[in-house]
Amino acid sequence: MKRLFEGRMRNKQLLSWLAVGVLVGALLLPLVISIPLLAEEFEDAALEQAAFAEETLGEDVPAQEIGYDVHYGDEGIVQGPPAPVTSDNENDYPRYNFESRVIIWVANQQHLYYGSFVLAVPIFVMIIEFIGMVTKDRAMAQKYDTLAYDFIKISITAYSITAILGGVLVFTFMILYPAFWTYMTKIFHPAMHIYVLLFLAESGTLYIYYYGWDAMREGLLKWVHLSMAVFLNVFGTVLMMLANSWATFMMSPAGVDAEGQYLGNIWLAVHNHLWNPVNIHRILGNMVFGGGIVAAYAAYRFLSAKNDEERAHYDWMGYVAMFIAVAFLIPLPFAGYYLMREVYAYRQQMGITLMGGLLAWLFIIQAVLIGALFLTTNYYLWQGMERMRGAERYQKYIKYMTFVLIVCFLVWLTPHTMVMTPTELKEMGGQQHPVVGNYGVMSAKNGAVNIIITTTVLSFLLYQRCNKIPTVPWARYGNIALWALFSVAFVNIIWLAIYGYYIPANVRVGLSVPQVVSTLSCLFIGMTINLFMMRGAKPTGPVEWGKISVRSQYALFMLATSFTWMMGLMGYIRSSVRLHWHVNEIMRDNSPWAFTHTIGFAANMISFNVLFFWVTLLFVFWLGSLGTKKAVVEKGRAAPVAALAPSTN
Amino acid sequence: MDFLKDKKLLFRLWIGLLALGLVVLAITNYRVNFYGNSRLLPVSLGIFVTATFLLGIYFQKVRVVMHGAAFMIFVAAAFAGFSNWLPQTIGEPPPFEEKIADISTMSTQELADLGEKLIFGAVGASTVKGSIGKGQCPLCHVFGSSEHGERAPNMYGLPDRSEKIVKLDEYQNRDTVQTVAFDGSGIAESGLEYMAESHACPNCYVSPGFGKGGTNDRESPMPAIHKSPINLTIDEMVAIDTWSYIREGLEAPSVDEMRVAYEKFIPEDERPQASSGADGEGEGGESQLYATGDEPLPKLFEKAQCTVCHVIPGIPDADEGDFGPELYVKTNAPKRMKDKNYTGSASSVEAYILESILDPNLYIVPDFDEDLMPEDFGTGLNAKTVFRIVNYLSQLEKGKDPPNHEEM
């Protein structure tokens, strides 16, 4: 495609102006659409006024039914039918000879996987393109630009698949859950229209962005190109937030009264209680997920590479993608904490169902996944040291770090209480094991997970400095400071974990805050000291991209699969917390599938979804590898590998 | 056939067929066990791993894809396997109950049916022994004309009796721990109002002989049923009262009259809404569970109704029940299991407690009444609740300090 534009300078200009025109048009489109909507709201206000006037005048007019918002308590005129009371029949729940919920589960999950991926990729394409533009070193700048282009290339096929899956999902809803779907569209139809139009705008922008990459390579046009990436992400984020509002409406409905009658203000329905917490959590989650997929793609290309240049390029790409994923993985638990806090604020019962009730075991599985993710990240970083001369100095620490990580991992996933038979109970002498039980309580778990994260930070620090020898005059003291920081932090985290056993529960819960801050202190202070120490450091040799073990690439596969699995798991938890409700407390699920499956069944479904996604993604990768094989080789040659120190990322 | 002579190709053919066979086996296993609880599904994934790996070894062109895929399937299988190894429970939806959004549109008979359902769990269940509904009334009250109430007054003849009670001197000049439902509510002036008052404020007047032990009938053992854990709405109580009238062939007062009566004794901020059970178990109308199992132990014993009849050592506020034995189970259970009247099959303290919850009449402790303890706790308590009850009770020994309930 890129060659199409070569040597056509005039076309370039034309194309870029066309692009800007389309962009402006696309931006204005939603506004144009929303004008009738605004008019509708004015109409509402007028109606309300009329009703009020007639009431005060005492005239006998047909009464406007007034409803009260089930969440915000606002008064509003009833404008929609109540939520339908469904029953288990072919009208409300048409069905094949199969569980409808499983079908919708697969359709939803696949759409979400692809959707997350195509929303995440433009965000880091934007960042990488920007880094490329401001990098002074031309060769390096070119390398970044190529990387950004490679990323967007993968997402372009995925984008079409997302749209197709969206269609599949909508039809599945209409066919299998018509009563529910009708109800939802009656409330959200204006938002759904905007959604469709935004989707069109995003498609247009994406295609121009991708196909215009070469044409808009220089000067001002490059900035126009970058600004398209910004629009692309604005569209994408708004799209996702709209879709989120439907999902969160089902969890924490607003904008309707207790019977589910729509009260005329779409904003209240969109801006329901859990909307923003889920928005934040999903944006971060998408980034982690997108990074994981690109890392797996790079690993796949690395393993099937035919020459050293290709290997070097894809090794680097895998590293950058992994770095993005982990960088966003670290704030993710905080967003999760915020979401959980809001869930408790919305309905305590919902929080209890999640953390202490029916779904609590799923969080044990999540703990295992998180542990596995951090172990794998460390493993990858240690493997990555192989591509640097000078790393031998740090190899000796790896075995200790492995030991610490494994011990903490085991503590982290030791369950506190188990469901047991009376005999088992008797044999163990109580609900908790006399010895192991001590490691299952929250105090020990908090300590363990914080040590896991701190160790990961340490691994990364070592990775960053392993091919450099610091030359700053205070290097010696810098090292002592790092030693002091990390060892005291480790001791502090362990001390707080132990201390927790000796003080009452209400004081103990507070200890988790200093523990987390100890970890974050290591992250920020440690990184800062290290960064300054490495200024003007003497390199012991270039990063030899491509000289990394095959096993390390399997670690990337592991990360990608775990992210995908975790996303499936957390999505399942989020959705199933509604229990037997389509729309929580408003519309009950009266289909034969209103029960909550066992975690084993759920895990099997998640595995199926994960593997189905990766099989189809393989097809996408294969398409991505078609026709561009030669181009990659050329670019690989153009990039001087010597300049790439890991800390520049 | 030329390719048969090419040994390498032939070998690959066999490997390919073997892998294909494995894939078929895996898919069959998946199909057969899709809904089973045999936890065999991850085995399919394991077979897939082998098949893909085999293919990857012998088909060099797709080696990377196959090995990558095999590894990914392996990871997914590991996670699924771990999840299948954990304890499995299905979360059943609560039984469907129609919202009683507007009882004033119901016919009197429909309303009475709803009342019967609230008391006994189903229409027509009032004649079935041991049936109990959301209101949990039969836990203490009896309803048959010839039955004798042990724990609480017989509810037969209540409409008539109420009319008489309000005129009694003892009623009008009462000396109970709480003489009015709330400040300014006043006392009942009609039979109808009396029924409302005794639901909303059981302490306001205690039928002679039915007070809490040791309070000289100044305090009632009955909870206010519009409050937790029973949480009946005014409309639901109206339905119950309607049933009380109808089943004796009396004409029930109108819904509005009854509502007004209840509103007299329940201040506005205490009126439970006809919610949809959103606030969880025990509230609203959607759950039959007594307790979620996540409560602190004292709350859990209270919600599970144990404290109504039993003294439970170490649990604050569980020191008054005297319809059932004190629960020093660790001391008593071994003796009882050896008793000649013991008809159960438990051989441990834990099993004995579990058995007594599920089938209380297997052994009746001397001096206590048979058939007093409801037999439906097995269906009304969830596993977690029972588990915690058993865990705590099994450690209670006479002459020793009870364990610290805060840690259990």
Next chain:
Amino acid sequence: MAKDVMMTIVLFAASIAYFTFINWWLMDFQGLDYWYMFRSGAELSSGGH
């Protein structure tokens, strides 16, 4: 060499001081008493610090 020892002591002391401070400060911030276990019973009954 003496300077190294000095700096080691100083930096470790600084780290310990820093972490002790955040422990205390973040507990205090939540209205909790970091020194709970070390206080005498009399002080506890008067409501901690």
